[in-house]
Amino acid sequence: MNSRFTFLDQLETDLRRAAEREQHWSGQQLASARTSPERWRPGWFAVAAAFVALLVVAGAIGVASQLGRDDGSTGRFAAVGGAVSGSGGEPTAAASGISVPALNARDQLEAAQPAPAGADVSYDAVKALHAGLGASGGGKPIPQQDLSKIIRDGTITVVVPKDGFGDAFDEATGIAEAAGGFVLSSAISQENQGTLTIRIPSQKLDGAVVKLRALGRLAELTLTGKDVTASYIDLKSRLGVLQTQRELIVRLLKASTTVSGQLSLSNRFSEVQTQIEQIQGQLNVLNDKVDLATLQVTLREEGVAAPADADEIRNPSLGSAWDRAVQGFLGVIAAVVVGLGYLLPVLVIAGVVLGLRLLLRRRRATS
C-alpha cells in the first residue's frame, strides 16, 4: 500500500495473511461451493418455507400413522369378530379367540353340568356337587369348556348387479333359512334397494356372511362381538343364591306354626320367587342373543345411490357445522403433533451434525 501510515501497511499485510490462511483450509472443501460469487444463503423466506414444509411433512406422517392405527384396530376387531376379512378369506370358528378369565369353583361346577336355559338348579343338586368335589379331593380335573358367552351382531351392504335385486333378496332369505335362522324383518324401497334383519345361529354367521358377499360387490361389512360372559356368570350366581333362599323359606314355612310367621314367610317367598323369575328372564334373553346372531343385510342395485343422512340434509345445522370444523382443526393439529413426535429424533440428529460442523469450521478458522 505504501501509505503514510505504517500501521495501515501492517494491517494490509495482516489481512492478506488472513485471506491466505482462509484460502488454504477452505480451498479444497469449499472451492466448489464458492465458485459461484452469488452463493446461495438461506433468507427468511427459505427458512419460513422450510418450516412450513416441516409442518406439512409432520402432518402427513401424523395422518399416515392415524390410518395405520385404524387398520390395527380393525385387525384386532376382526380377530374378535371371527376373522371375516375384506379380502374374502374363509371364515374361522365363531368367537373362538376369546378366553374367559378363571372362574371360581362354584361357577366351574355349574359349568361342568350346565342346566338347560331357564331350568331350575336345585339347592340339593348344588350341594351334592360340592360334596362330590370334596370326596374326590379335587383329584379329577374338571374338563375346561368354552364358557364364553358372546353376542355377535353385524351389518353388511352388498351391491348387486343391475336388475338382480329381486333374486338377491330371495337368495338372502334363503341363506338365512339354510343356516337355521330366519328373517326377523325386511323392507324394500322403490329404488331397488332393501334391508333384511336376519337372525342365524352364531356359529353359522361367518358362513352366511361369505354367502351373502357372493351375491354381489361388498360395499360395507361390520361385525361386532360383545362378550357378556361376566354378566352371564353373575346372573347364574345370583340365581343359585336366590334358589337356595327359596328352598330355605319353603322348609321354614312347613315348620312354622304361627299365622304371623307363615304370613311373613309367604311374603318373603313371593319376593324371592319374583327375583328368580326376573333373573331367569334375563338369562333367557342373553342365551337367545348369544345363540342367534343378528345381521342387518342391505342390498342395493348397482347405480343406486346409498341413502344419505336425511336428517342432516333436511336440517342443516350451524352448530354441527361448527363442531365438525373444530374437530377438523383439532384433528390437523393432532396429526402435526404426532408427526413431529416421529420427526423429533431425526431433527435432533440433524441438529447435532450441523452443530458439530459449525464447531469444526470455527476451530479451523481460529487455528
Next chain:
Amino acid sequence: MDERTDAQLLVASRTDPEAFTALYRRHAEALLRFFARRTLDPEAAAELTAETFAQAFASRSTYRDQGVDGVAWLYGVARHQLGRFFRSGRVDAEARRKLGMPERPIPPEDFDRIEELVDFEPIRKALVEAIDELPATQQDALRLRILDGNSYSDVARALSCTETNARQRVSRGLRQLALALQERGLALTTEADG
C-alpha cells in the same frame, strides 16, 4: 488502480483476496479519519479501523449487491464497531482473533499523523471548556500536547513520565473529552467523513 465499484469488489472478494485488498486501499485512510474524528483518540481510531476491516473481511460473504453501496455497507460495519466502543469503552478484537490477526501496537510516528487527520481548530474552544472537567494529570498532558502542540517526548519530559505514559494520559483525556463534547451536543464530524 482497480476500476470496479465497491460493490463489485466486495462480491469478488469472496474468491479473490486481491479484490478485498483493493477495497482496503481505497477506504482505509478515510475510515481511519472517520474514527479519529469521532473518538479523538489515535489509538482507538487505529484499532477500530483494524477491527472494522477484519469484521468486513470475515462477513464479506453476507454482502449482497442489492442496491446497498459497498462503501455504505463498510461504514455500517464501522458504525456498529463505534457504537460498541462508546458503550463498552474498549475496542473489540473478536474479528481479528477469529482471523488469527495479531494485535499490533501503533507505531509512534502514526500517532502524530492520525492526530493530523483530526481538525482540532473548530472544536478547540469547546475543548477548553470541557478540559477543566478532566483530572489534573490528563489536563496537563492535553494542554501540553493539544493546546501547546508539543511532541510526546516533550510532554513526557515536562510531566516527568515515560513517553508511553504521556501518550496514555493524552489518549484517555481525549476519550473523556469526546464523551464530554458528545454530551454537549457537539458534532465532531465534517462533510469529508464517510
